[in-house]
Amino acid sequence: MGSSRFSSAAQGAVSRRRLLAGGLALSAAAALPGCKSRMSGLLTGADAHPADYPTVKAVEFMGQYLAERTGGRLGIKVYAGGQLGSETDTLEITSFGGLDLNRVNFAPLNSVEPMTLPFSLPFVFESVPHMRRVVDSEVGEEVLAAMEPHGLIGLCIYDSGARSFYNTRRAIRTPDDMAGLKLRVPASDLYVAMINALGANAVPIPFGEVYQSLAQGVIDGAENNWPSFVSARHYEVATYQSLTEHLLTPEALVMSKISWDRLSPEDQDLVREAARLSVGEMRRLWDLRVTEAKATIAASSVAVNEVEKEPFAALMRPVWEQFITTPQQKSVVERILAMREG
Template sequence: MTYMKTLSAALMASAAMATAAAACEVTLRSADTHPDGYPTIEAVKYMGELIQERTDGRICIEVFHSAQLGEERDTIEQTRFGVIDMTRVSMGPFNNLIEETKVVSLPYIFRSVAHMNTVMDGPIGEQILAAFEPHDLIGLAYYDAGARSFYNSQRPITSLADLKDMKVRVMQSDIFVDMMDALGASATPLPYGEVYSSIQTGVIDGAENNPPSFESSGHFEVAKYYTLDEHLIVPEALVMSKTSFDKLSAEDQEIVRQAAKESVPHMRALWAEREKASTEKVLAAGAEIITDIDKTPFIEAMVPVYEKHVTTDVLRDLVERIQATE
């Protein structure tokens, strides 16, 4: 999608929702690729309710779900330029822009979702959020994206041999491509919206994602083997255009920051419910969830990935501190 097309889409979508936001002095447009009702969507809506209440209706948030304003890379650029005000994006697309985001995108850097939440809620998380600002973005909060695992249309994956030469879609991130290369698979970066048809037509064999995304995307219909290897536990970032943020008063900026933080536990509660429901749904539809897997060879295969991407003192320090966090 070209810049002009994404700009046009943003303006048309904004105009369509203008009536509903007419009572607000400031309407912040927030983009997301997930469908309406998804936990990240509902979290930003909740954030908007808090902001509207605390500003006496002066500031509202319009949430554009289902990639109405473009795929994640599109919305990052639009947000940096101030075309839209906020976006919820996976960490992967930020890796080539913001060095610090590489660390939380490393395979097996987090031992569990609980470990990830502890790290991102603390000083390490704050340090990474601050790294967005030099790139015309204000890091507001992290949302839980669960653990990402492999799924495919060919066979259950229980060993490295099962992954060999398999064509697997990954996000457009060098780390994720290198991860697949290290595992012996063929990495295929594709926009999220193209995954279903690409599996269906055999362009790729599978992809990797969390259970709610596996379910909500319908990917379980064309790739029934889901291996719970949990290779990536990557938080997602809610970021705001620095241009839009700087237009707010200091008081309103604090309201926005605080509301974003308070939306996090709300999102996590919704996520836990959604993950359980999604797992039940795909199992009922005939998908197979494989849990009998030895992760050790997968973890050991990541040594060259760490060596390639953890190359600065800043990154090495972050890795050591994450691994030391209980």
């Protein structure tokens, strides 16, 4: 296994909590009912999203497919809802072999592998169909393959929709409206740079703390996709939603290389096939979830406004230049832009 590029904070915190989480994943899998001959093929997975979320259901679909194809010899048990820690925690546990599978947003992958950064750039994707074309192409395969030196096998890429801003104070129509707002972001240098470049103040806090922070005025707002805005009930306290759609950052399903190497070549092919098929199921469920979330917001007291995106996108060029520094990264960005419809 190659050297890891986890951030210094992550490297310095192989904490008891992470080790405990890794142990929980293994012990919980061992405790599941079934005969011992089937336990060796029960893969454990983690997802920070709730149990009914499309990514969780997609991985469960993948597990069902594996079970059907192998007569129950292979399967997947997903620990959803952040049971085993944050995405950063579980990502590191996965690289060490404490978990077999992990659904993770590209943001925490940015500090692990620089080739994931182009997919996280603000306004690099012009629409959901554009993003899907890119991740389904050889560009997506190239980015997934770049994770292997870090102990992670990239299996497939899921959606996380278009992210927009919502806040408790005012509608955002121009970048000037961002001034002074305290906006929550994930723990990502790129997200922080994006918010600061727009004139707001980035506040990195865990997703699970956003509702209370909004309600107590610790932050003024956040940014996320339609389903998360609804499922986390943020719309109950943040009554302004502005459709900037600044990010369409996808999410990855990765597997521990340690676990991967234990599989036979035939089982590896089967796992890849199951992952590929799970993408269609995830997208079907995701599109339904977006439609439902939009209907919920339409029936709520949230004031939703459209946004002219170009003034926001123009402020992102310095951010692109800050994070896209290698010829390989620049090539990925150029190929992404070349796949736009316009």
